[in-house]
Amino acid sequence: MDAIPSIKHDRDSARTTVRDSKLKTDLITRLKRIEGQVRGVTRMVEEDVYCDNILHQISALRAALDGVGKQVLENHLRGCLVDRIQAGENEVVDELLVTIKTLLK
Amino acid sequence: MDAIPSIKHDRDSARTTVRDSKLKTDLITRLKRIEGQVRGVTRMVEEDVYCDNILHQISALRAALDGVGKQVLENHLRGCLVDRIQAGENEVVDELLVTIKTLLK
Amino acid sequence: MDAIPSIKHDRDSARTTVRDSKLKTDLITRLKRIEGQVRGVTRMVEEDVYCDNILHQISALRAALDGVGKQVLENHLRGCLVDRIQAGENEVVDELLVTIKTLLK
Amino acid sequence: MDAIPSIKHDRDSARTTVRDSKLKTDLITRLKRIEGQVRGVTRMVEEDVYCDNILHQISALRAALDGVGKQVLENHLRGCLVDRIQAGENEVVDELLVTIKTLLK
Numbered sequence: 403m404d405a406i407p408s409i410k411h412d413r414d415s416a417r418t419t420v421r422d423s424k425l426k427t428d429l430i431t432r433l434k435r436i437e438g439q440v441r442g443v444t445r446m447v448e449e450d451v452y453c454d455n456i457l458h459q460i461s462a463l464r465a466a467l468d469g470v471g472k473q474v475l476e477n478h479l480r481g482c483l484v485d486r487i488q489a490g491e492n493e494v495v496d497e498l499l500v501t502i503k504t505l506l507k
Numbered sequence: 508m509d510a511i512p513s514i515k516h517d518r519d520s521a522r523t524t525v526r527d528s529k530l531k532t533d534l535i536t537r538l539k540r541i542e543g544q545v546r547g548v549t550r551m552v553e554e555d556v557y558c559d560n561i562l563h564q565i566s567a568l569r570a571a572l573d574g575v576g577k578q579v580l581e582n583h584l585r586g587c588l589v590d591r592i593q594a595g596e597n598e599v600v601d602e603l604l605v606t607i608k609t610l611l612k
Numbered sequence: 613m614d615a616i617p618s619i620k621h622d623r624d625s626a627r628t629t630v631r632d633s634k635l636k637t638d639l640i641t642r643l644k645r646i647e648g649q650v651r652g653v654t655r656m657v658e659e660d661v662y663c664d665n666i667l668h669q670i671s672a673l674r675a676a677l678d679g680v681g682k683q684v685l686e687n688h689l690r691g692c693l694v695d696r697i698q699a700g701e702n703e704v705v706d707e708l709l710v711t712i713k714t715l716l717k
Numbered sequence: 718m719d720a721i722p723s724i725k726h727d728r729d730s731a732r733t734t735v736r737d738s739k740l741k742t743d744l745i746t747r748l749k750r751i752e753g754q755v756r757g758v759t760r761m762v763e764e765d766v767y768c769d770n771i772l773h774q775i776s777a778l779r780a781a782l783d784g785v786g787k788q789v790l791e792n793h794l795r796g797c798l799v800d801r802i803q804a805g806e807n808e809v810v811d812e813l814l815v816t817i818k819t820l821l822k
Binding site: 416417418419420421426429430433434436437440441443444447448449450451452453454455456457458460461463464465467468470471474475477478481482497498501504505507 | 521522523524525526531534535538539541542545546548549552553554555556557558559560561562563565566568569570572573575576579580582583586587602603606609610612
């Protein structure tokens with residue numbers, strides 16, 4: 403992945419990540435597709451589709467969501483993490499550990 | 508859970524599950540909330556929110572989705588599985604094994 | 613899988629599962645290999661092996677363990693579950709739901 | 718965690734991690750306990766214990782193994798990762814991404 407986000411603090415001091423525009427477009431496209439998949443599952447429930455078919459659709463949805471998560475994580479590690487460690491802000495590691503533990507659950 | 512779905516084949520011979528109306532309403536409510544959460548993540552990406560915050564939101568979304576999955580699975584086991592085994596349709600177990608392996612991935 | 617375990621209660625009324633001898637041998641072989649892998653990881657820690665290599669070994673170990681879990685689960689569903697549902701002991705489904713939730717965690 | 722491992726290349730150029738002795742002892746203790754748990758599961762299979770009980774034991778074993786994995790990962794991030802990024806060896810991030818994807822599977 404080429405996207406190396408730079409980090410800045412906005413005036414409200416909320417941390418932001420400026421992402422490469424290609425990555426940003428890609429993530430938004432995937433998320434809109436996921437939104438459509440969720441609506442598809444809702445419709446399956448409304449139409450009394452057999453449970454097993456719904457379960458497979460939910461697994462596919464979770465895999466799509468994990469794909470987005472991995473892409474965001476990759477961008478985070480390659481960009482924010484490296485920048486912040488080089489800037490001596492090692493607390494980024496504590497934050498990352500919490501995040502990974504959440505993802506591993 | 509009280510919902511014991513009965514199983515019928517519709518005229519296209521696609522298998523369906525008639526769910527208890529309370530369960531159906533509950534699932535649809537959860538799925539609509541999940542759809543909103545997906546839109547929230549899309550907006551976070553559009554607004555350059557810090558990666559780590561997005562990752563936590565994705566974990567929360569996955570947990571919500573797993574909740575729906577568990578509810579559908581529970582309904583499937585208590586209803587369809589028991590009915591079909593009692594009707595001698597033991598192939599429901601093969602199908603369930605495939606599904607569980609997908610969910611465990 | 614051909615193994616269809618039959619179920620009996622022993623004199624202490626603990627539930628047991630009589631497994632097909634091929635399955636039993638196969639499970640024991642895999643578990644002994646897993647035991648050896650655990651000893652391998654211990655040795656890696658003792659010899660100060662690089663963390664990343666240890667993490668890959670732990671992933672391999674977890675995959676091997678999940679393999680055993682899936683085999684036991686398959687045997688459980690095909691054998692015990694079907695037998696007990698046919699005998700009207702539907703509480704096997706409650707028990708299974710607890711187990712699957714633990715495995716899905 | 719206080720352990721900050723330092724990294725050296727040994728004469729065979731295999732990367733090693735010198736761990737804090739408390740961490741090392743702790744990891745070895747946990748791994749020996751896990752080894753005992755694996756032997757316990759083997760015994761359960763040999764003695765025809767009911768599948769469901771074995772499945773719970775396997776879940777407990779996997780949780781214990783994940784505990785070791787998280788501890789090694791934490792040590793890796795706090796120590797090796799920070800040291801190597803500060804030394805400009807950013808390829809440690811590629812390696813970490815592969816590892817995390819394996820752990821997330």
